[in-house]
Amino acid sequence: MSDIAEGSYRAAGNGRRLRTFRPTSLGPNAALQGLPTLLARARHLARNDPWMVSALNKSVSNGIATGIQAKPIWGTKDHRKRVTKLWLRWGKYADADGVLDWSGLQALSWREWKEAGEVFARIRYRLPEDGLPVPLQIQLIESEQCPQHYNGVASNGNVIRQGIEVDRIGRRVAYWMYREHPGDQHLAVNGNELVRVPAEQVLHLYRPNRAGAMRGVPTSAPALLRMFNLDRLDDAVLERQALANLFAGFITTDANSEGEEGEAVSDLITGEDDDGTATGGLEPGTLQELPPGRKVTFAAPPSAGADYAEFLRGHLLAICASQDVPYEVLTGDLRNVSDRALRLILNEFRRVIEQDQWLYMIPMFCQRVRDAFFDQAVLAGLLKVPRYAAIRDDVTETLWVPEGWPWSHPVQDVTSEIKAVRAGLKSRSKVVLGAGEDPEQVDQEQAADNARADAAGLVYDSDPRRTNASGARQGDETGADSANNNEGNDDDE
Numbered sequence: 001m002s003d004i005a006e007g008s009y010r011a012a013g014n015g016r017r018l019r020t021f022r023p024t025s026l027g028p029n030a031a032l033q034g035l036p037t038l039l040a041r042a043r044h045l046a047r048n049d050p051w052m053v054s055a056l057n058k059s060v061s062n063g064i065a066t067g068i069q070a071k072p073i074w075g076t077k078d079h080r081k082r083v084t085k086l087w088l089r090w091g092k093y094a095d096a097d098g099v100l101d102w103s104g105l106q107a108l109s110w111r112e113w114k115e116a117g118e119v120f121a122r123i124r125y126r127l128p129e130d131g132l133p134v135p136l137q138i139q140l141i142e143s144e145q146c147p148q149h150y151n152g153v154a155s156n157g158n159v160i161r162q163g164i165e166v167d168r169i170g171r172r173v174a175y176w177m178y179r180e181h182p183g184d185q186h187l188a189v190n191g192n193e194l195v196r197v198p199a200e201q202v203l204h205l206y207r208p209n210r211a212g213a214m215r216g217v218p219t220s221a222p223a224l225l226r227m228f229n230l231d232r233l234d235d236a237v238l239e240r241q242a243l244a245n246l247f248a249g250f251i252t253t254d255a256n257s258e259g260e261e262g263e264a265v266s267d268l269i270t271g272e273d274d275d276g277t278a279t280g281g282l283e284p285g286t287l288q289e290l291p292p293g294r295k296v297t298f299a300a301p302p303s304a305g306a307d308y309a310e311f312l313r314g315h316l317l318a319i320c321a322s323q324d325v326p327y328e329v330l331t332g333d334l335r336n337v338s339d340r341a342l343r344l345i346l347n348e349f350r351r352v353i354e355q356d357q358w359l360y361m362i363p364m365f366c367q368r369v370r371d372a373f374f375d376q377a378v379l380a381g382l383l384k385v386p387r388y389a390a391i392r393d394d395v396t397e398t399l400w401v402p403e404g405w406p407w408s409h410p411v412q413d414v415t416s417e418i419k420a421v422r423a424g425l426k427s428r429s430k431v432v433l434g435a436g437e438d439p440e441q442v443d444q445e446q447a448a449d450n451a452r453a454d455a456a457g458l459v460y461d462s463d464p465r466r467t468n469a470s471g472a473r474q475g476d477e478t479g480a481d482s483a484n485n486n487e488g489n490d491d492d493e
Contacts, residue, residue, distance in 0.1 A: 028210035029162060035148050035215065039116055041228070042218035046115045049227050051316065052220060054330055055323040060111045062353050065403030067103030068366060071438060073397045079383075086382060089133040090373065096124045096139035105138055109205060109365055114323075116143040118206035118216030120175065121365065122197065123372045128380060136376040138369060146177045148215055150194065162215050165196070172199045205365045207356075223322035230315045237308065324352045343408050350405055362400050371396050404436030 045052040072083040091102030100108060105121075112119035120141040128135055146163040158165050158173060165174040180191035206216030220227070313327075320327045326345045328334055334342065374396045377383040385395055407413040420426040429439040453460060461467045 028208075028213040029215070031210075032148065032162070032213075032215055032217065035217070036144075038221055038224070039143060039218060041224050042115060042117075042220050045220065045224065045227050045231075049231055051319055051330065052227060052323075055220075055319070055325045056111055056114055058325050058329055059114050059323065059353075060107050062349070063356060063361065064103070064107045064110050065436075067106055067403070068357070068362065069401040069436070069438070070366070070370060071399040071401060073399055074395050075385075083383065086133060086377060087373065090136070093132050094136075094138050094369075096122075096137040105140065106361075106366070109140055110361060112140065112142065113205050113207075113216070113361075114219055116216070117218040117221075118143050118204065120146055120177070121203040121205070121369075123201045123203070123369070125201075125376065134373055134377050134382060135380055136372055141177065142181060143216070144183060145181050146175055147182075147194070150176055154196075164214050165199075172204075174199055175202045175204075203365055203368050205360065207360055219324065220322055223319045226315060226318055230312070230319075234312075325349070339409070346408060354402075357402050366400060367396075367398065370398050399433075401433055401436055401438065404434055 046056060047053075070087060072080040072087075074080075075083070094100075094102040095105055109119050109121065120143070122139040122141055124137045124139050126132055126135040126137060148162045150160060150163045152160045154160055154165055154174075158167050160166075160176060163176050164172055165176065167173050175197045176194045177197055178191065179193055179195055182192060184191075209217055218224075313333075316331060317327050320330050323330070326349050328337055328342065328345055329349060337345075371392075374383070374388075374392070378385050378388045385391075388395060417426070417431050421428055421431060432439040432442050450463065450465070453463065459466045459473075467473055
């Protein structure tokens with residue numbers, strides 16, 4: 001789908017046909033009139049096209065991985081510990097469908113967002129007697145369940161645009177949704193009935209491509225036609241190669257030959273066609289003598305072409321560009337790619353992922369779920385926070401920690417981090433957070449390891465309290481010199 005109208009042709013004075021570029025001036029929402037068709041095509045390719053499936057998998061595995069962790073900031077140490085424990089316990093039951101945990105909901109919402117361009121989530125408030133750690137669950141809802149074609153005026157005078165109700169100053173106040181997915185078989189009564197859901201109960205995760213855009217567009221939109229045609233081309237090439245494997249030969253006779261088959265040719269004949277033409281078979285290792293005047297000509301079907309691989313690569317580059325996934329990551333093809341070039345590619349890819357995490361996923365989905373979690377926990381008396389309504393923003397402030405990136409070159413990466421910390425360019429907490437870990441938890445684990453080692457009388461060369469970087473005991477210069485001398489002796493030997 002595109003804002004650009006199809007080009008037309010006109011005759012030029014020199015006889016050539018020139019294509020004119022005549023885009024239409026459509027608004028950010030009027031340009032989405034073909035969104036249902038576009039969405040159906042994106043869903044089809046997400047199920048059937050291997051490159052689309054791989055791009056979605058790579059995006060989810062890098063954007064979410066094992067989940068974006070939440071660390072409380074406000075309150076005393078005991079309060080933060082209680083919040084963390086309650087959050088982890090609630091995460092096991094976060095899914096209203098009872099299928100996934102909180103990390104699984106993040107992964108599914110990211111995948112839906114990238115596949116359909118948007119995803120909705122409904123905050124389902126539960127009763128205390130439901131037995132949940134916090135009376136709250138999250139229900140993910142696909143884009144089709146909020147009809148994009150539903151426009152009008154509500155009974156209260158609010159305008160409904162693309163299934164979203166807004167008030168007189170443009171604030172979203174409600175979403176109109178089907179009780180069930182319109183593409184499923186309606187098992188419930190009135191499953192296709194539209195229901196008004198207050199906006200405070202709905203999360204809408206999408207990336208506005210234009211100012212004022214109310215609905216999201218699949219990321220695969222620019223390459224949908226290309227992926228469909230490439231899939232058809234690949235099928236045609238496979239069929240052509242299958243036909244090429246049909247090994248065929250033709251026995252021809254010179255014009256001046258007598259036309260007698262002879263015993264040598266009759267041995268090749270295994271049957272006849274409907275018109276009486278003889279057909280013959282060829283067994284492996286056969287050495288067949290033909291009588292004078294006869295020769296065998298084999299069929300030469302067309303091959304896939306020497307440039308097919310490069311042609312395929314060119315189209316895959318366009319598909320990767322639409323999905324914001326590098327070609328090397330999507331295909332695993334690292335030919336002629338140096339380590340330095342691969343680092344640049346991965347750094348650019350990670351920058352895109354981090355943008356999606358911090359500008360969209362975390363504020364539009366994760367933080368809003370966290371806010372609802374605190375609201376329900378305080379209302380249920382699970383968390384004691386005096387004057388919660390007045391300081392809600394401070395209480396709900398959260399440090400979100402996405403999964404850390406793996407090291408491209410462990411020795412160089414770790415060495416650079418150590419130098420940055422020692423030079424004061426980075427804090428140790430920043431390095432630990434960049435690895436997707438909690439600095440406080442790492443400190444506690446290190447303290448526990450040190451206490452256990454001290455109690456057992458163990459000294460490890462990885463303990464900076466006891467040994468230096470060379471492995472010698474701290475303050476034992478003789479030991480360090482002796483170690484260096486021994487290494488030199490070993491070299492001499």
